[in-house]
Amino acid sequence: MEHIRTPKVENVRLVDRISSKKATLGTLYLTATHVIFVENAPDTRKETWILHSQISTIEKQATTATGCPLLVRCKNFQLLQLVIPQERDCHDVYISLIRLARPVKYEELYCFSFNPKLDKEEREQGWTLIDLSEEYKRMGLPNNYWQLSDVNRDYRVCDSYPTELYVPKSATAHIIVGSSKFRSRRRFPALSYYYKDNHASICRSSQPLSGFSARCLEDEQMLQAIRKANPGSDFIYVVDTRPKLNAMANRAAGKGYENEDNYSNIKFQFIGIENIHVMRSSLQKMLEVCELKSPSMSDFLWGLENSGWLRHIKAIMDAGIFIAKAVSEEGASVLVHCSDGWDRTAQVCSVASLLLDPHYRTLKGFMVLIEKDWISFGHKFNHRYGNLDGDPKEISPVIDQFIECVWQLMEQFPCAFEFNERFLIHIQHHIYSCQFGNFLCNSQKERQELKIQERTYSLWAHLWKNRADYMNPLFRADHSQTRGTLRLPTTPCNFMYKFWNGMYNRFEKGLQPRQSVTDYLMAVKEETQQLEEELEALEERLEKIQKVQLNHTKVKSKQSEPSKHSGFSTSDNSTANTPQDYSGNMKSFPSRSPSQGDEDSALILTQDNLKSSDPDLSANSDQESGVEDLSCRSPSGGECAPSEDSAKDRDSDEAVFLTA
Amino acid sequence: MEFAELIKTPRVDNVVLHRPFYPAVEGTLCLTGHHLILSSRQDNTEELWLLHSNIDAIDKRFVGPLGTIIIKCKDFRIIQLDIPGMEECLNIASSIEALSTLDSITLMYPFFYRPMFEVVEDGWHSFLPEQEFELYSSATSEWRLSYVNKEFAVCPSYPPIVIVPKSIDDEALRKVAAFRHGGRFPVLSYYHKKNGMVIMRSGQPLTGTNGRRCKEDEKLINATLRAGKRGYIIDTRSLNVAQQARAKGGGFEQEAHYPQWRRLHKSIERYHILQESLIKLVEACNDQTHNMDRWLGRLEASNWLTHIKEILTTACLAAQCIDREGASILIHGTEGTDSTLQVTSLAQIILEPRSRTIRGFEALIEREWLQAGHPFQQRCAQSAYYNSKQKWESPVFLLFLDCVWQILRQFPCSFEFNENFLIMLFEHAYASQFGTFLGNNESERCKLKLQQKTMSLWSWVNRPGELSKFTNPLFEANNLVIWPSVAPQSLQLWEGIFLRWNRSSKYLDEAYEEMVNIIEYNKELQAKVNVLRRQLAELETEDGMQESP
Helix, strand or coil, X not given: CCCCCCCEXXXXXXXXXXXXXXXXXXXXXXXXXXXXXXXXXXXXXXXXXXXXXXXXXXXXXXXXXXXXXXXXXXXXXXXXXXXXXXHHHHHHHHHHHHHHXXXXXXXXXXXXXXXXXXXXXXXXXXXXXXXXXXXXXXXXXXXXXEEEECCCHHHCCCCCCCCCEEEECCCCHHXXXXXXXXXXXXXXXXXXXXXXXXXXXXXXXXXXCCCCCCCCHHHHHHHHHHHXXXXXXXCEEEEECCCHHHHHHHHCCCCCCCCCCCCCCEEEEECCCCCHHHHXXXXXXXXXXXXXXXXXXXXXXXXXXXXXXXXXXHHHHHHHHHHHHHHHCCCCEXXXXXXXXXXXXXXXXXXXXXXXXXXXXXXXXXXXXXXHHHHHCCCCHXXXXXXXXXXXXXXXXXXXXXXXHHHHHHHHCCCCCCECHHHHHHHXXXXXXXXXXXXXXXXXXXXXXCCHHHHCCCHHHHHHHCXXXXXXXXXXXXXXXXXXXXXXXXXXXXXXXXXXHHHHCCCCHHHCCCCCHHHHHHHHHHHHHHHHHHHHHHHHHHHHHHHHHHCCCCCCCCCCCCCCCCCCCCCCHHHCCCHHXXXXXXXXXXXXXXXXXXXXXXXXXXXXXXXXXXXXHHHHCCCCCCCXXXXXXXXXXXXXCCCHHHHHCCCCHHHHHHHC | CCHHHHCCCCEEEEEEEECCCCCCEEEEEEXXXXXXXXXXXCCCCCCEEEEHHXXXXXXXXXXXXXXXXXXXXXXXXXXXXXXXXXXXXXXXXXXXXXXXXXXXXXXXXXXCCCCCCCCCCCHHHCXXXXXXXXXXXXXXXXXXXXXXXXXXXXXXXXXXXXXXXXXXXXXXXXHHHHHEHHHCCCEEEEEECCCCEEEEECCCECCCCCCCCCHHHHHHHHCCCCCCCCEEEEECCCHHXXXXXXXXXXXXXXXXXXXXXXXXXXXXXXXXXXXHHHHHHHHHHHCCCCCHHHHHHHHHHHCHHHHHHHHHHHHHHHHHHHHHHCCEEEEECCCCCCHHHHHHHHHHHHHCHHHHCHHHHHHHHHHHHHHCCCCHHHHCCCCCCCCCCCCCCCCHHHHHHHHHHHHHHHCCCCCCECHHHHHHHHHHHHCCCCCCCCCCCHHHHHHCCHHHHCCCHHHHHCCHHHHHHHECCCCCCCCCCCCCCCCHHHCCCCHHHHCCCCCCCHHHHHHHHHHHHHHHHHHHHHHHHHHHHHHHHHHHHHHHHHHCC
């Protein structure tokens, strides 16, 4: 609280980014956890809530006649443009937010004050929903080749690894410890995924400390043990996910990569995924493109190309595809590493697992996958996503890229995933929100020390409770795509990878499709379920009545009128066809309003009843519609001077395209 | 002329057909007057039936005695035929070349095609101008049908019947026609029932360098304005281009002479610029060797999506004038047969729910493209693989369909038809067994006696069996104006057309099927429940009647 210099500023304008002429007047509040903007308009009082932890940058721009503009960029790609009348107030807000957005200790984070009104038992249960030991059992472990090792008990060998790890049976504690000493940050090779069908496995580690010529017998034995744990193949792949040049440069620092001559029966392979710094700046460039005001098609495509973002996504996917193929088609085990083995390695292992195992393409399985390859194996969430104030050079959208890979796959295989796009978006949101404890800290060890499970709630339980919102209506458990490995074309199909508008522009509702097929189908499915129930009830009643009539008894059946289906449109039909309020009350944007069809079949979905179980997201959900303000998109013939017509009603937005 | 003269080798055995995503098929290749047929002689193996008119270009290659013909189709498909024997291969290639570029329209397949289906409704009579006018006449009496162009004498590219302001007589129309490019005087394109505003279209005014004017022209377009109202003239050319047109006798409406109208210039590209854009785009889509960045670069360099954005933006602007500004508009470019029609028809998609139904969309194409005189024969003579010297080929209609697809993607529940319907129209515009897209205007179609000698596409499409393939299962009538986003982030490459032959659509097709299943099952249950409810209600009233005496 001591950081809030001014808790409330009135007459602040929230500028519409798409149409800079539109702005809403309201009051800005700063609380210990949120920035809140409440519209003045009495009928809507729309609220925009931003968690401090979502704030990425705050930019104070030059004061103009109308006030002092403040630009707040969020980690979930929301962009807030405020104009504060008084310079002084603006400065106070700015200074307060700078501090609030950069907490210095974990206790300041939202999850320690967030209370979803669950009792202790429910909270504890929430933390048991995802259980990794169950997951290894599901893979078929332990078995003749793999065993649970307690070598890392109390984090004795590697403090960024979990305590429970699977290693080849033939790898003794001596070998493991020896190997760990030859690996960066002692991240020795351990099992990530075991492919039951043919015993091939995916293992992960950090780079070897090979320098120019160093060797380590135990490390060589370790790799051999991994090979022996797969009787179906006489070699293993060692995949270094870095560009070769980067790996070679590491040798000078006493690190590096495996020398094929020293390890028996390995096939070594580089896959050039760039490092976190390249990725950070690539995202930055792409977001700059998204931020452009009325870009031309060329500006956009050129900027997208120039950012390199989709090239990086493809590189990660290619690595995942390579590994999935090696495992499923060649039956060979793969050891994956990068430098420290917690960024690119996590990306690549989880993409490969997702391709190989349909379980990870289910709602719960996906949570398990993140829990396994990211949380337990010590992906540095705190550093990468800047939860606490820290080195900005550590920040990088590593898991964002993985989440995007999943979305790209969903676009290719629309029936293969149990969950929908919203699920991915909400997970991304919460990785940054710090509302739940799952993604806190940099390792299992730190989380344990902080007693996260006793003091915070689990996101997985929250998502699971609201799973109805996250279902992909096209998913069918018995579908061909939902079984076995997802096979992508072998030819390099660059056009497969597309800009994810739904993520990076998700707060620009005007840029999103106006009707959602997913939501429509979900509503249909929901109705179908109700119909099934009603059908059963009707059949029962019919049978009863017929029996009663047969017996000539005059018992009147219960008079419970079958409930009439009211369809799914929750919006008010009466305002649907009144687009006259185009300039004023934008709430009734025509295209999002329900059709006027008969009510039995009014299955129209509007953005307004978009499901959003998330307290935070729903609070933010911008329900304002956007009739396109074409002027801003398109430089309409600059030749034409404003007409009298448009001058007359300058107050209305309608004339905007004429005067632009 | 006999086709047999062109076919030196009608039949070759042991020909191998290669197509992407299919295993190679060996079979017998047959050439007929209009088709290239490959039969594997196995009952259930798919055969190739390709219309010669669908062939855009061919390449030949020889490796020893084995010849290879690569056939590039107007629908962007590329197939390869391995033909044993150099002579056979050369013969086949020269026959294909000759048969795919027949000069005379009357030798085209539609004149030979005999339908294997029963015609329920003759498509040639499905969309008569009189019927279309009736839809308006209930709402307004300010317009009339004019038969001034009955003999195609006033405007060769207009249909015999057009809708014009009631207060303007045919004599005035003749004078206006002399003042407009190609005789295309302003006619009604769309009447917005909600507020009585209209879209008119025409050719450019022939003002020339000395600013010629035409009182009748001014009177005509002013006649469409309500008292005290103003209108907008949307010129689809930039001011610069419009000014240059004056040197060639064309021009634009001067404010001084049209004080009640405000002129807006947009710049929609035309002619070969669009054709080159298409060629570059298809090249980029077919080239799978380049890396990710190159792909985006080439997509950008093709400018295809830039054209899409420009056309859509202009259409939205037109719709905004009508629906938001409450102002009537006149749209023209130079001839008024290309970009003008893209804008008028897309504005109607945005404004008019009927044009988002199957029947309504067909009527729109009939009215705004065929009868409005878009020169299909010239524009669709060749496609992306043919570098024409004629320079009159241009994917104007394909760009329109792409724009419709973009809107459909943003409003997936508001269209009665699906993507396949648009793809089908694209295919038939370029190569078809039906006569609908033959000729450049109604006058030519009349001379060709297409109605008597060929079958209409609509006769085939509008049969229930065919329609089901083109019906959007998500459709829910939406009676509102739909405003698409024209931001670059919201526009996408139309994969269903441009990547159709370069990627497997298996998984997307499966998803579509699943979607249909979900909706069908729901409808089925709904019907069952309704039946039971009724039964129950009947039983209960019987029950009540027994009780009442």
